[in-house]
Amino acid sequence: MRIGGINMIxxxxxxxxxxxxxxxxxxxGIFCASANHVRWAVFFLALSGLCDMFDGKIARTKKxxxxxxxxxxxxxxxLSDMVCFGILPVxxxxxxxxxYVYSMAVLTLYALAGLIRLAYYNVMEAKRxxxxxxxxxxxxxxxxxxxxxxxxxxxxxxxxxxxxxTFLAILHILVAVIGILFIVNFKMRKPTVKExxxxxxxxxxxxxxxxxxxxxxxxxxxxxx
Numbered sequence: 378m379r380i381g382g383i384n385m386i387x388x389x390x391x392x393x394x395x396x397x398x399x400x401x402x403x404x405x406g407i408f409c410a411s412a413n414h415v416r417w418a419v420f421f422l423a424l425s426g427l428c429d430m431f432d433g434k435i436a437r438t439k440k441x442x443x444x445x446x447x448x449x450x451x452x453x454x455x456l457s458d459m460v461c462f463g464i465l466p467v468x469x470x471x472x473x474x475x476x477y478v479y480s481m482a483v484l485t486l487y488a489l490a491g492l493i494r495l496a497y498y499n500v501m502e503a504k505r506x507x508x509x510x511x512x513x514x515x516x517x518x519x520x521x522x523x524x525x526x527x528x529x530x531x532x533x534x535x536x537x538x539x540x541x542x543t544f545l546a547i548l549h550i551l552v553a554v555i556g557i558l559f560i561v562n563f564k565m566r567k568p569t570v571k572e573x574x575x576x577x578x579x580x581x582x583x584x585x586x587x588x589x590x591x592x593x594x595x596x597x598x599x600x601x602x
Contacts, residue, residue: 388449392436396450396457399428403461410468416587418469419532423584425461426525429454430577451502455495462521463491466528470552474545483549487556491521494559516565519558526576527551529583 406421436442436450467484475484498517505513531544531551538544568576 388446390439390446392439392442392446393432393450393453395428395432395435396454399425399432399461400457402428403457403465406461406465407468410465410472413472415469415472418465418472419529419587420584422461422465422469422525423529423580423587425465426522427577427580429458429461429522429525430573448503451499455499458521459492459495462524463488463495466524466552469528470548473548474541475548475552480549483553483556487552487559490556490559494518494521514567516567518561518563519555519565521559523555523558526580527555529580529587533583533586 402421402425406418406425409415409421410418432454439446442450467488470484471481475481501517502513528551531547535544538547
């Protein structure tokens with residue numbers, strides 16, 4: 378592709394822009410988590426999740442995509458997902474206190490399961506698209522983007538927990554269960570448009586709470602150590 382007279386590697390049309398924006402949000406979250414700004418790291422995690430909910434639908438609106446564009450879309454989406462929903466949650470959870478040996482084992486298994494899931498998805502989705510143009514109706518296993526929903530909601534409701542140790546125990550369980558479900562072979566129906574709207578609304582509300590209220594709650598309760 379040529380941009381401003383320069384030959385560029387990759388694709389830059391509207392079908393992948395949202396994926397690129399989600400990836401940039403994930404990188405911003407990594408910066409925030411590294412600087413111990415956990416609240417904003419979770420915000421960018423959720424924002425990446427919101428971008429991911431629509432990138433595939435936007436890509437499918439272009440009816441004349443070449444096979445190279447379709448293949449590139451599959452690959453770039455999974456690579457972005459690994460950064461946003463694999464590495465970023467690991468760093469957030471580490472900053473939140475998952476720093477023991479068993480904690481790091483859980484986080485490593487979570488990241489590995491996400492990696493395996495995404496690689497498997499790439500292989501099977503390329504095969505499926507070669508056989509049919511129908512939209513996928515089911516997820517196989519739990520989508521890796523699930524952490525962009527689960528972790529923000531845990532944050533929102535964390536002030537209702539009795540203490541930090543309870544929060545940390547739930548966080549360990551959440552990461553372990555979601556990681557396992559990445560690679561368990563079961564079918565999960567994709568949400569309808571109405572369900573997706575409700576889900577997006579709920580995540581957006583959770584993000585608003587995290588940005589404007591959550592920090593004050595934790596500071597007031599002396600919850601986060």
